[in-house]
Amino acid sequence: MMAGLDPKELLELALLLIATGALSGFLAGVFGIGGGAILVPVFYECFRIAGVPLEVRMPLCVGTSLAVIIPTSIRSFQAHYKRGAVDMTILRVWWLPIVIGVLAGSVIARYAPERLFKFVFVMVAWSAAARLLLARETWKLGDDLPKGPLMRVYGFCVGILSTLMGIGGGLFSNLLMTFYSRPIHQAVATSSALAVLISIPGALGYIYAGWPAAARFPEVAALQLPFALGYVSLIGAVLVMPITLVTAPLGVKVAHALSKPALEVAFGAYLFIVGGRFVISLLGGH
Template sequence: METYIVYLLTLLAVGAFAGLIAGLFGIGGGVVMVPAMYYTLVFLGYPEHAMHAAVGTSLAVIVITSARSVMAHAKRGAVDFDILKKWCPWIVLGALAGSAIAGAIPTRGLVFIFAITALVLSLQFFFGRADWKLGDDLPGQPFRALLAGTIGIMSALMGIGGGVFGVTLLTVFGRSIHVAVATAAGFGVAIGFPAALGFVITGWGVADRAPFSLGFVSMPGFALLAITAVFVTPLGASLAHRLNAARLRQAFAIGLALVALNMLRSAVWG
């Protein structure tokens, strides 16, 4: 009983923090939820498919947090819906492909992919600057399809909302940080729904999953994370418009790097 109480309280706290991060940085909260869910499932005695369940569950929650974040930012007029209309179809296709690829990768391989990519992202969070630019406008076809599809694939493999890639993409192509954060949050909906559905399908009938799971999506984990995340996300979005987030980004980057290094150690040495 004590184990499940710890499980309950941990995921409620993680959900709140993930919601805050989702609204503040437009990143969907997956970089927080995936490692927390992974370690929780391992602790509870379900290591066999822990990473797949962590990624799939995170993607399901991201649908909620990203939609909530977009609505909060839209009230402030910060969401560029024209970008969403042009980029989201290709992101959806990438997300579907990513979830199919993930189903064929063993748990240790998925942990390794998350750890390496999270480590790179932490460096971008720490050293990235808003004044870095590659152009004044986003690229058209065929680069749009290539970039958007890649965002969908990598986000589905990692269980993140695409904001960590999307914010960088939008800022280096001339969008302000506030518009980038708000619009990239919309990428999370385009990624989360099809990718979570893909994890349900690829995990359907697989043995040794945690109880009350739909494929590789843990329904208790989804409920606990979503309950707190959905209420805290608007707070993060509000803070994003009030604070200079540079120091917060650097602190978050350090924490993400430490988690990534620990998961990398787990993937390499077990």
């Protein structure tokens, strides 16, 4: 329990969160993922150490991750936009379906069992890793993104799954755009913009979703994690946010310096590793 942590443990927890912020901001710039794919697993370990009940631990990680992603995604988007790499046409088609998907995901988060969040995280992370590590150039759905209703369905799916996973949507949009023959660098840049659309309403949705949990587990809101709003830990967010703003532009520079194969292999390997953490948890380890 956080109340029972001695000063040394509190300091270690704070340093871990700050280091997490540095790495997540960097990866947000490199991969256009908003940093959530690293924030959620590390927040999970931090909140486990702090004694957060298992029943609310995963949604608390997801909600806090979405809150942290807000400034990171804005900073990452600005850096990519200045380079002219963001496809604004996709944003105009996707913004409304994505926001609707985020709202639907927030409602699900209010009632879903804790294991659902882990299943979604593993399913998406490993699917994306398989695509990036094993796929060939011939593996594609088309020569360009579809028009009409299918594109809007894709947007809705990006919104709802991103909200349940605590990420900025980069995993899904990167997959879709590369399967439709878009360059990985353009996919990364456009994903950074989608993260802005997902993180703001997503974080607000998790504040709403977490109010019933705060009533059932008052220690989440008062003892172990002071200043929590619903499923958003303000302490976690405040420690992580500032450093992400510093490291996100550095990640953007690295992304534009890497070759397409190197970027895809690095992203795929990372997703495989973080997905494995939650497989262990689902098999019985907390």
